[in-house]
């Protein structure tokens with residue numbers, strides 16, 4: 167078993183680590199200052215565009231996309247340690263490299279299932295980082311962790327589709343640069359096969375009938391850097407039938423294909439978030455004294471740090487193994503592993519960040535350290551892209567099958 171990264175990964179890692187030190191970390195404070203001056207809090211601060219230009223110049227661009235015609239052509243195993251590094255600054259680094267969700271998943275969908283016209287109109291500007299996008303599946307009225315529940319209608323009318331429904335927590339949609347929604351709805355709501363009722367259509371933001379109604383918060387955060395999370399209304403929004411992605415009835419399968427890479431990317435970045443939390447915890451522990459000695463000399467703090475280190479090493483190995491399986495047996499073959507990391511990573515990283523917050527006292531929950539925001543981001547990943555319980559159910563059923 168060889169645990170070393172290959173030469174290309176090592177080269178990109180070195181480049182990316184240098185890019186983070188020279189550009190990304192210093193930009194964190196600058197972005198905050200610039201945001202205060204923006205017309206809308208979801209506008210992109212100028213420093214983010216500068217980071218994008220520099221990353222592109224250095225070849226640190228579209229690293230997530232395994233397709234070598236459109237993206238960097240890295241395997242999951244090569245991309246994993248790079249995504250981890252971007253997770254250390256989750257607000258800025260993924261966007262700087264054009265590797266931020268939900269655009270990554272949307273670009274993958276368009277690469278795999280889009281036709282030439284759709285690629286030209288939407289994929290190319292997304293790959294160039296000129297526009298942003300959103301993926302609209304979840305609905306407030308139904309339990310959307312079960313995608314067969316969704317009720318948005320996509321009805322044929324002449325040569326058009328007419329879309330009617332209400333979505334929420336649509337990430338990225340508050341950013342005015344978000345020009346296109348991939349909308350999941352039902353073209354055949356009464357179809358016998360409940361997994362063939364759904365289709366996906368491209369709906370431009372400026373389509374009459376589309377209203378970005380309000381920003382949804384996450385523990386009070388508006389997640390500006392991710393373009394927020396919006397409630398979006400589709401009130402008889404009309405698009406040509408050529409906006410269908412793939413075939414009618416193929417929406418469920420496309421959603422499944424989209425989620426595999428999305429989930430592992432989140433887990434990779436979460437590990438980077440945990441590493442940042444451990445670093446902050448250690449720096450604070452050696453710098454701060456209580457009751458006559460440094461916090462770093464308290465046994466309980468040793469336990470927190472050691473447990474965090476052990477957990478991160480375990481998670482990283484599991485994520486790398488999953489990446490390797492996706493590369494070797496495909497996303498379907500790696501299904502159980504993807505579910506395992508999606509269960510294990512967010513909850514463990516939430517625990518690690520929680521300890522780091524505790525060690526920082528009031529500072530931990532303040533805006534002066536990134537920990538509170540990291541916590542909020544990590545905690546949502548126990549829900550988004552499939553709640554833990556849904557993955558646990560599926561994983562346990564697979565395990566039990568062997569015994570019945």
Ligand SMILES: Cc1cc2nc3c(=O)[nH]c(=O)nc-3n(C[C@H](O)[C@H](O)[C@H](O)COP(=O)(O)OP(=O)(O)OC[C@H]3O[C@@H](n4cnc5c(N)ncnc54)[C@H](O)[C@@H]3O)c2cc1C
Pocket residue numbers: 268300301302303304305308309310311312334335336337338384395546549550551552553554555556559
């Ligand atoms: C920050 C954030 C960003 C998001 N971004 C997007 C986005 O860009 N696009 C989009 O479409 N959606 C997005 N979502 C929505 C997310 O994907 C859904 O919240 C998720 O799929 C769960 O659906 P739900 O909220 O309807 O919960 P429900 O389906 O109502 O489930 C509620 C709870 O029920 C429990 N539960 C469900 N099924 C089972 C089961 N089988 N066994 C046991 N317990 C179960 C779980 O604890 C679950 O958390 C985002 C959510 C968040 C928080």
